[in-house]
Amino acid sequence: MRYNPAKRESYDPFDMMDDFFDHPFRSFGGNTLMRTDVTETDQAYELAIDLPGYKKENIHISLKDGTLTVSADQDHDHEEKNSAGHVIRQERYSGSCSRSWYVGDDVRESDIRASYDGGVLRLSISKKVPEEPKESYITIE
Numbered sequence: 001m002r003y004n005p006a007k008r009e010s011y012d013p014f015d016m017m018d019d020f021f022d023h024p025f026r027s028f029g030g031n032t033l034m035r036t037d038v039t040e041t042d043q044a045y046e047l048a049i050d051l052p053g054y055k056k057e058n059i060h061i062s063l064k065d066g067t068l069t070v071s072a073d074q075d076h077d078h079e080e081k082n083s084a085g086h087v088i089r090q091e092r093y094s095g096s097c098s099r100s101w102y103v104g105d106d107v108r109e110s111d112i113r114a115s116y117d118g119g120v121l122r123l124s125i126s127k128k129v130p131e132e133p134k135e136s137y138i139t140i141e
Contacts, residue, residue: 033097034070045125049099052119059121061114066105068112070121071098104128 037048051059051072059072073096080089103125111126 034072034099036099042127044127045103047101047121047123047125049121049123050119051116051121054119056116059116061112061123063103063107063109063112066102066107067100068103068107068123068125069098069100070123071096073097 035050039046039048049070054072054074058074059070062069062071074094076091076093078089078091079087082088106128107125111128113124115122
């Protein structure tokens with residue numbers, strides 16, 4: 001059930017948890033992490049992966065057995081002190097996320113280009129041009 005207050009017919013106090021977990025502004029649950037747009041051109045497949053707030057050095061891309069994996073991690077440590085130097089708030093966050101796509105056993109690392117700008121990781125995976133089957137002749141003895 002998706003949260004839509006306009007379609008709500010009546011109030012049910014037992015639906016409170018459904019509303020809480022289905023609310024569109026909740027970010028946990030994995031549905032908002034690493035949102036990816038995949039487009040196809042004549043030469044390549046293009047992926048645009050949302051990774052806002054991550055530093056380039058904390059993003060890792062690997063290719064193994066035809067599976068492309070993008071992972072990212074971040075650590076935040078935030079401390080605020082009042083004028084007397086006493087800590088009035090201290091927050092810490094550590095997290096990571098990862099996604100994988102099967103891209104084919106023929107894809108090599110040299111076929112993939114990556115760039116990161118403005119919180120968006122862009123990957124370009126070159127398409128392999130299929131080789132034309134060569135016609136071979138059998139000699140008659």
